Amino acid sequence: MFFKRSARLPAEFPTATPDELRAELRRRLGGVQRHRLLQGFPMAPMMGPAPRAPIIQPDDRQHRPMLIGVLPHTFCVPAVKGCGFCTFPHDALKSSQMVPLATSIARRMGLQARSFQHRRIAGIYLGGGTANLTPLPALGIILGGLMAFRPQETELTLEGVPRFFTAEQLDLLTGAGLGRVRISMGVQTFDPGWLTKMGRQNIGSPEQVAAAVALAQKRSVGTSVDLLLNLPGQPRAAMLSDIQHAIDLGVDQICLYHLVLRSGLPVPWAQDPAMLDALPDNTTAHDSWRAARTLLLSSGFEQRTLTNFERSTAPEQFTYEPHSFRPHTCDALGFGPGAISGINFGTQSQALKWINHASVDDYLSSSSFSHSMERIYAYSPFEDALMQLTRGLAMLHIPTEEGALAAQIAVFEPELAVLEEAGLLCRGAAALSLTERGMFFADSVAGLLAWRTVQYRNAAGRNEPARHPMG
Ligand SMILES: C[S@@+](CC[C@H](N)C(=O)[O-])C[C@H]1O[C@@H](n2cnc3c(N)ncnc32)[C@H](O)[C@@H]1O
Numbered sequence: 525m526f527f528k529r530s531a532r533l534p535a536e537f538p539t540a541t542p543d544e545l546r547a548e549l550r551r552r553l554g555g556v557q558r559h560r561l562l563q564g565f566p567m568a569p570m571m572g573p574a575p576r577a578p579i580i581q582p583d584d585r586q587h588r589p590m591l592i593g594v595l596p597h598t599f600c601v602p603a604v605k606g607c608g609f610c611t612f613p614h615d616a617l618k619s620s621q622m623v624p625l626a627t628s629i630a631r632r633m634g635l636q637a638r639s640f641q642h643r644r645i646a647g648i649y650l651g652g653g654t655a656n657l658t659p660l661p662a663l664g665i666i667l668g669g670l671m672a673f674r675p676q677e678t679e680l681t682l683e684g685v686p687r688f689f690t691a692e693q694l695d696l697l698t699g700a701g702l703g704r705v706r707i708s709m710g711v712q713t714f715d716p717g718w719l720t721k722m723g724r725q726n727i728g729s730p731e732q733v734a735a736a737v738a739l740a741q742k743r744s745v746g747t748s749v750d751l752l753l754n755l756p757g758q759p760r761a762a763m764l765s766d767i768q769h770a771i772d773l774g775v776d777q778i779c780l781y782h783l784v785l786r787s788g789l790p791v792p793w794a795q796d797p798a799m800l801d802a803l804p805d806n807t808t809a810h811d812s813w814r815a816a817r818t819l820l821l822s823s824g825f826e827q828r829t830l831t832n833f834e835r836s837t838a839p840e841q842f843t844y845e846p847h848s849f850r851p852h853t854c855d856a857l858g859f860g861p862g863a864i865s866g867i868n869f870g871t872q873s874q875a876l877k878w879i880n881h882a883s884v885d886d887y888l889s890s891s892s893f894s895h896s897m898e899r900i901y902a903y904s905p906f907e908d909a910l911m912q913l914t915r916g917l918a919m920l921h922i923p924t925e926e927g928a929l930a931a932q933i934a935v936f937e938p939e940l941a942v943l944e945e946a947g948l949l950c951r952g953a954a955a956l957s958l959t960e961r962g963m964f965f966a967d968s969v970a971g972l973l974a975w976r977t978v979q980y981r982n983a984a985g986r987n988e989p990a991r992h993p994m995g
């Protein structure tokens with residue numbers, strides 16, 4: 525299953541002429557552009573089954589910082605299935621599984637922490653969907669498990685829906701003394717008509733959002749809100765009014781997510797022809813995204829990632845996302861069902877990415893950390909560089925003299941030349957930068973960069989499904 529780690533490109537690696545690359549890029553520019561959902565190469569369906577044997581050495585002796593992502597559960601309580609649009613995990617709530625899950629996660633943390641004794645924990649994210657549904661006893665167990673990593677002066681984020689943030693929860697998080705605390709919540713829109721269509725009028729009403737923000741601000745807890753752009757038929761003025769509402773609430777971070785919706789996506793809105801027909805074309809959607817970005821930049825926000833804008837007067841920047849988009853400088857361990865991990869990018873060791881069993885039952889019945897893995901991918905050096913490129917796009921600038929890219933950038937020269945010609949990125953002496961147009965079309969940029977690698981994996985029979993959006 526694991527590739528031999530050779531620095532050379534495989535002999536069968538496909539070539540592509542500039543015209544073939546231009547045609548492929550044109551095809552991609554006409555398709556759905558994912559921003560929030562952009563992962564680094566490869567996406568989950570391209571990853572193989574995980575081995576049963578443990579893959580992490582007892583002591584990795586590295587001093588790189590590490591992120592810890594925790595999905596305490598996969599449960600959610602949407603009134604409309606998936607709020608109409610959401611592809612994140614949202615199993616029906618089973619309260620009885622919360623404490624067993626937390627206990628299992630904490631036990632795995634205890635076992636795993638022994639292998640990572642030298643690491644500084646750069647950030648902790650409790651998320652994956654609606655992590656704030658986790659009851660206090662289960663949250664306490666998870667916080668206890670995290671202590672095995674001896675986190676100090678780190679950042680701790682809790683993600684969830686506005687209605688379920690409570691004073692007790694925030695007091696527990698701030699009382700843990702791990703460092704700066706942030707809450708991140710889906711708002712999507714403040715428009716009552718759309719909130720009703722999403723079934724969010726009782727979990728994310730404007731009043732519930734304001735109450736959650738106030739709870740956080742009273743405790744100096746950071747606040748982040750997600751807004752959706754380009755809902756079907758949504759006028760641009762309505763998008764800007766949502767953003768202005770969020771700015772006026774005084775939140776620290778606003779995340780703009782261009783709606784990902786297309787026929788065939790497993791969400792209710794994708795079954796509704798009227799919704800699909802009312803979606804803006806990419807040119808119009810790009811114009812609206814640009815207007816939204818301009819409003820935030822002119823209102824004292826700085827764009828830190830493809831989607832995240834932070835108030836420039838904030839005393840400190842949030843750290844989780846910048847670390848997670850630079851996998852060659854920071855490792856990530858994921859705990860809980862469906863959590864993603866990635867280690868050793870840009871080092872001499874084998875770079876690995878894996879995903880845990882997504883089903884709560886499978887996760888609970890797996891007896892060890894290794895057994896909780898469902899899919900894994902072992903990178904050869906040029907793929908390690910591809911990961912650095914595709915994941916790094918979210919940071920808008922990608923250093924090219926660091927990590928695996930330092931030795932492997934030439935592999936991607938044909939794609940980079942076509943992307944530069946198309947006005948999507950600029951190449952400097954030591955970094956690549958997305959242009960403003962490249963930001964909106966970052967999904968097409970990532971897809972083109974990965975295209976030949978996916979063809980190669982397909983031809984070698986090392987790709988599970990024949991086609992995937994990344995390829
Ligand atoms: C996992 S949700 C977490 C938030 C929380 N569960 C809530 O709904 O309030 C993270 C965010 O992903 C975004 N998201 C989900 N599905 C999306 C889609 N199809 N297109 C774009 N963004 C999406 C939404 O803005 C959502 O707030």
Ligand code: SF4
Pocket residue numbers: 600601602605606607610611612613614653654685710
């Ligand atoms: S948007 Fe949030 S609340 Fe709605 S289904 Fe997705 S994870 Fe659940």
